[in-house]
Amino acid sequence: MSKIIVRGGNKLHGEVKISSAKNAVLPIMAACILSSDKCIIDDVPLLEDVFVISNILKSIGAEINIDKNSNKIVIDSSNIRDSMPDSELVKKMRASFLIMGPMISRFGHFKLSLPGGCNIGTRPIDLHLKGFNALRANIDVGHGYVEASVDKLIGNNIYLDFPSVGATENIMMAAVMAEGETIIENAAEEPEIADLGKFLNNMGASIIGAGSDTIRIIGVKELKGTTHNPINDRIECGTFMVAAAITRSKFKINRVNLEYLKPIIAKLTEAGVYIKPHGNSVIVDGNRDLKPIDVKTMPYPGFPTDMQSQITGLLATVTGTSIVTETIFENRFMHAAEMKRMGANIKIDGRSAVIEGVPRLTGAEVRATDLRAGAALILCGLAAEGETEISDIYHVDRGYVSIENKFKALGADIARVVN
Numbered sequence: 444m445s446k447i448i449v450r451g452g453n454k455l456h457g458e459v460k461i462s463s464a465k466n467a468v469l470p471i472m473a474a475c476i477l478s479s480d481k482c483i484i485d486d487v488p489l490l491e492d493v494f495v496i497s498n499i500l501k502s503i504g505a506e507i508n509i510d511k512n513s514n515k516i517v518i519d520s521s522n523i524r525d526s527m528p529d530s531e532l533v534k535k536m537r538a539s540f541l542i543m544g545p546m547i548s549r550f551g552h553f554k555l556s557l558p559g560g561c562n563i564g565t566r567p568i569d570l571h572l573k574g575f576n577a578l579r580a581n582i583d584v585g586h587g588y589v590e591a592s593v594d595k596l597i598g599n600n601i602y603l604d605f606p607s608v609g610a611t612e613n614i615m616m617a618a619v620m621a622e623g624e625t626i627i628e629n630a631a632e633e634p635e636i637a638d639l640g641k642f643l644n645n646m647g648a649s650i651i652g653a654g655s656d657t658i659r660i661i662g663v664k665e666l667k668g669t670t671h672n673p674i675n676d677r678i679e680c681g682t683f684m685v686a687a688a689i690t691r692s693k694f695k696i697n698r699v700n701l702e703y704l705k706p707i708i709a710k711l712t713e714a715g716v717y718i719k720p721h722g723n724s725v726i727v728d729g730n731r732d733l734k735p736i737d738v739k740t741m742p743y744p745g746f747p748t749d750m751q752s753q754i755t756g757l758l759a760t761v762t763g764t765s766i767v768t769e770t771i772f773e774n775r776f777m778h779a780a781e782m783k784r785m786g787a788n789i790k791i792d793g794r795s796a797v798i799e800g801v802p803r804l805t806g807a808e809v810r811a812t813d814l815r816a817g818a819a820l821i822l823c824g825l826a827a828e829g830e831t832e833i834s835d836i837y838h839v840d841r842g843y844v845s846i847e848n849k850f851k852a853l854g855a856d857i858a859r860v861v862n
């Protein structure tokens with residue numbers, strides 16, 4: 444099990460380059476099931492979740508070649524069978540559910556173990572299943588498995604009760620080869636969905652409006668292989684922006700898309716962080732007098748829940764009272780207890796965290812309770828006095844490419860210990 448040890452207090456400086464978005468790559472890899480041609484994905488972040496989905500696809504017959512030098516993945520789905528993916532792998536990661544849409548589309552059937560993932564709430568898949576059902580699939584859930592079958596998927600109008608990212612992606616992937624037209628209303632609008640739409644359209648799909656709240660999909664007969672370069676990771680970028688703020692440092696972040704970062708930039712700017720766009724880069728200056736703010740997580744284009752732990756960590760170091768409200772996941776404040784071990788003053792009141800900023804966090808032994816919580820604890824460690832030891836770092840490895848090396852290159856005193 445790996446740990447990360449951070450000795451806090453160093454100012455960060457220099458430049459860091461953002462990787463491609465894990466949350467774009469995972470659905471795109473699942474979408475490769477839809478064609479029996481080869482698909483190529485360039486510039487893939489070589490993360491634990493990417494290896495998990497790759498092994499899930501292999502467990503149903505895909506041939507996958509990952510070139511670790513060029514970060515290129517070639518997926519050959521010609522021999523994929525209508526079989527059950529390895530349940531141990533499926534339970535490891537919630538995003539495994541993303542193969543449901545492509546499987547029902549290609550084979551008219553899937554059966555898989557109910558997926559696992561981060562411990563941040565119950566995370567049901569009812570909206571995904573309702574969507575498949577609206578396309579005429581029969582669904583059976585029981586004994587820890589979910590199974591769906593259909594003779595022919597038929598397009599329909601689907602209004603999502605909540606703009607779920609995964610349900611939107613799954614329904615899009617199920618509907619691409621359905622008969623007729625499917626319209627998804629109250630769809631999630633995340634940039635990763637637009638990227639999936641672009642990938643599917645390059646495969647020959649007919650999708651209009653992916654990335655908006657209404658998506659129109661006209662079923663096509665078949666899809667072909669394609670090559671894709673995924674969008675960059677707005678959450679990784681946001682994490683580095685908060686790193687500049689929490690360490691009161693100034694550095695440059697390269698390979699960013701400012702459009703996707705608007706909700707994060709708006710809140711950091713309100714807190715007093717100076718953010719200067721520079722082409723595809725951004726200079727973030729956190730060495731300022733920062734102010735407390737209130738933040739509420741919302742579906743895109745609102746403030747992302749995947750940045751909630753990191754901003755909570757930052758606000759724990761900002762004098763005054765801030766309130767952070769989590770509206771997406773019901774159990775996403777487990778990092779608060781760990782931050783309190785570092786001297787943070789945070790009280791949880793239902794879905795809100797009331798944060799009284801303290802002048803200094805202090806190093807402690809803490810545990811990454813989920814992916815983004817782990818990243819937030821690293822940020823707190825960078826700002827804290829003394830040494831912070833973050834255990835269960837495998838959560839962080841699911842979503843950040845060599846996080847310690849990127850921080851080390853910025854001048855942080857950080858190391859990984861494998862025991």
Ligand code: UD1
Binds near residue numbers: 571608
């Ligand atoms: C995706 C992201 C994750 C991010 C989340 C919200 C990927 C691989 N993961 O997860 O990093 O935190 O979006 O931005 O892209 N819900 C239901 N029923 C459903 C589906 C969802 O009630 O059928 C609820 C969930 O429990 C949760 C909320 O909807 O409370 C949002 O979930 P959703 O948008 O589906 O998130 P994911 O796709 O799992």
